[in-house]
Amino acid sequence: MNRFTGVDFMEFDSLLSEEERMVRDSVRAFVDDKVMPIIEDCHREGRTPLELVPEMGRLNLFGATIDEYNLPGLNNVAYGLIMQELERGDSGLRSFVSVQSSLVMYPIYAFGSQEQKDRWIPPLGSGEAIGCFGLTEPDFGSNPGGMLTRAERDGDGWVLNGSKQWITNGTLADVAVVWAHTDEGVRGFLVEKGTPGYTSRDQKGKFSLRASTTSELGFLDCRIPADAILPKTTGLKNALMCLNQARYGIAWGGIGSAMECYRTALAYSKERIQFGGQPIASHQLVQDKLVWMISEITKAQFMTLQMGRLKDQGKLKHFHVSMGKRNNVWVAREAAKLARDVLGANGIVDDYPVIRHMLNIESVYTYEGTHDIHGLIIGNHVTGIPAFEPPAQPEPRPAKPRSAMAGERP
């Protein structure tokens, strides 16, 4: 496939600054030159492309919005464009950077002590250290507030017990950001690889996000020092604040995944000949699919850019982020299905990127808040009525005396 030149139906690029375009184009070139040649093999083999991590560090893709520790302090639009380009390559690669930046570096930077920041931000920024984020548990996914993991104060430290599931980069991580109930509410902790009582193992049998590592974490009487706690965490809200960062990046990532499916379907449809020597792109039904894709990509671009501008002004709310994540991942999911269809039988083999994107997007649709949970978050905002819990059952009405029933004489 040719080098990617973008999908820009309505002069979207004219709204970007020179720096934003430059950042995007450098990541675009990295994806074309370094990711595309290896990603199908990584997906087949079910392995994270760790060989790309040092270069991603050199390109300042980790913690790109932080402006200390020699990190570039990019604005949120540039950060979003990085996520778009990475996810055009593979959702698993974007996940790697999302987790490292938004779910590990962000909480350490926002809620950590000076010592924790000095210890972890530089190696995480360069990619010399890898982090993971443990919120989800086997029985608590959409409802993380119910988590069973607990940290008890013990002497001058803490003892952690519980388990986390579906944790991106779990077995690869040098440091895990772990959320646990304490007597003071939910707090975040940094747990280092090799701590006695801390174990991890990979989830097997994944058909989605195969170029990403997904793991279970176990904590059995795991003793961690007093300074393992992220001191500025005070409740579940802090974990949800991390999710806002990652969900914002995923909104951009969804556009990247949809762009790759669209451009593959467009190119294929112009070359594939059926019936009467004409390319399939000449059929109205095929054009309708392409038109759906480019229309939704274009709408998503403008909404997501506005999200980035609001974020830079400190005005982006969590329900805005929910709309972006929900809409753009849905667009990517539908675009992958349509592109798969346009490619016919070729759509099911990994000679083309479409089936990989189609499988990947199933994870993205579910993680960082499922599509429907984001619907409920937006619904809560517009109605003022939280609908997360099933409505309380009404009290049963007392039965009327038989004699009062219709058709019966008193």
Ligand code: TGC
């Ligand atoms: P609730 O009582 O509604 O809220 C507790 C407090 O938090 C506030 N809040 C938020 N604050 C910041 N950002 C948000 N997004 C917030 N959402 C809620 C809320 O105002 C309240 O504050 P306060 O001051 O009143 O105490 O809590 P709840 O337990 O009822 O939460 C409801 C719900 C459904 C919104 C929430 O739990 C949720 O978002 N569930 C989805 C779980 C999820 O997204 N998990 C993701 C795990 S990480 C992951 O998937 C990584 S994938 C890899 C990758 O990113 O690439």
Ligand code: FAD
């Ligand atoms: P459930 O919460 O059991 O939901 C199942 C279904 O029920 C969904 O359709 C959901 O929308 C629906 N549902 C649930 N509650 C309601 C409701 N109130 N109303 C209507 N419908 C409802 N977690 C981490 O902490 N860290 C990670 O790094 C991480 N990485 C991940 C990587 C991958 C590849 C995957 C697949 C998941 C990852 N997760 C991670 C976990 C992810 O965040 C959860 O899977 C997600 O939050 C959903 O939880 P669940 O899978 O338990 O689904």
